Amino acid sequence: MDKIAIEGGIPLKGEIAIAGAKNAALKLMVASLLSESPVTLENMPAVADVEALRGVLENLGVAVADEVESRRVMTLHAASIASTTAPYDLVRKMRASVLVLGPLLARCREATVSLPGGCAIGARPVDIHILGLEALGAEIGLEDGHLHGRAPDGLSGADITLPRISVGATEHLMMAAALARGATTLRNAAREPEIADLAACLNAMGAEIDGAGADTIRIRGVERLDGATHGVLPDRIETGTYAMAAAATDGEIEMTGASAAHLAETLEALEAAGVEISDTNRGVTARRANGRLAAVDIETRPYPGFATDLQAQFMAVMATAEGQSHIQETIFENRFMHVPELLRMGADIRVHGGSAIVNGVERLLGAPVMATDLRASVCLVLAGLAARGETVVNRVYHLDRGYERLVDKLAACGARIERRTA
């Protein structure tokens, strides 16, 4: 298994081109199931999750083509659906593949999707997805670990209030409702920029969706959707990660192509800690101002709150800030798996349920570490970049799921970092 080795303590300086958002790209790929015509996605990130979902979609009969010169353009053509079953060995690699259920029901009136298992960061049930699809008229049953859905008369619009804010359920129901008969209102919807991006693509395909990005989304179902060409929005989590890499190493990084507007609360927390953030006309620059950073408290929240996907990275920054920082995780019940590894690097952190108290230390020390999910792994990379001595991060496949060319991008800013193939 590959490892990443880092010799820490070097301030990172330079620019990093931000990729298209993984968490938008995946849903946009699924949206191609809704149309017989090709959907072309530009600015696609080259990450392993995209490839895993591609496998799921190809198995359903979607023809997927990358532009030969650049893998940034992907065309997905679901001219006909060859299979309405997404089997376990494909779904388990890629949790977001459960989102094919609604589009298949809308288009083919039946679908079988293996229930994705729990995952490292928490139980992550799909009850809200099911409740919403049932409200749209589908019958969903669970048998042998598979969700079987039927909608013999097609889906019909409904007024649905999500019992809890869920990004995936909002996107799933928006896609299904786009082809339902009549109007759907989604209340208590998630407001992430990726949801507005998906709605923009669906509308370009001929859907009639209003309000995506706000907490009430209105969808007027249409009979069919066409193809479209759509550019994936920049990855705000990748942007925030590199801003924190600059903060953790006393450096200065310009994230080109990034949008500061999508990171408001995160950037405010960094500024409060003493990081200078400037919105340039090419993107966003993060620069550590003079002196040691100050401890800042955060609480993860649905958008526009502080993103749970940046909590681990922020903790790596707080590990060497001056003072005590309280970090509260409210979205997932088990998202502190980076803490025991940070402790091995000399951090002083105590966890009580969903909250962590971080007492900043002067310096972290390099160590061999490993983590069990994407953001926890990148948190350890940041800690390694800031630490004295060598850090070796194991289980690099977690990073490959969501960070495009991470080692190259950091090395271009002066990091002493290399990937070692075992």
Ligand code: EPZ
């Ligand atoms: C998306 O996951 C992202 N994944 C996650 O990013 C991100 O952490 C999360 O949203 C929150 O921002 C993708 O977009 C592919 P949710 P999702 O439904 O949609 C509970 C990363 O690192 N819930 O908003 O699965 C759930 O357990 C990943 O890139 C239910 O109880 O998240 C969680 O506690 C990890 N029942 C909370 O809601 C349901 O039916 C929010 O989950 C659905 C969710």
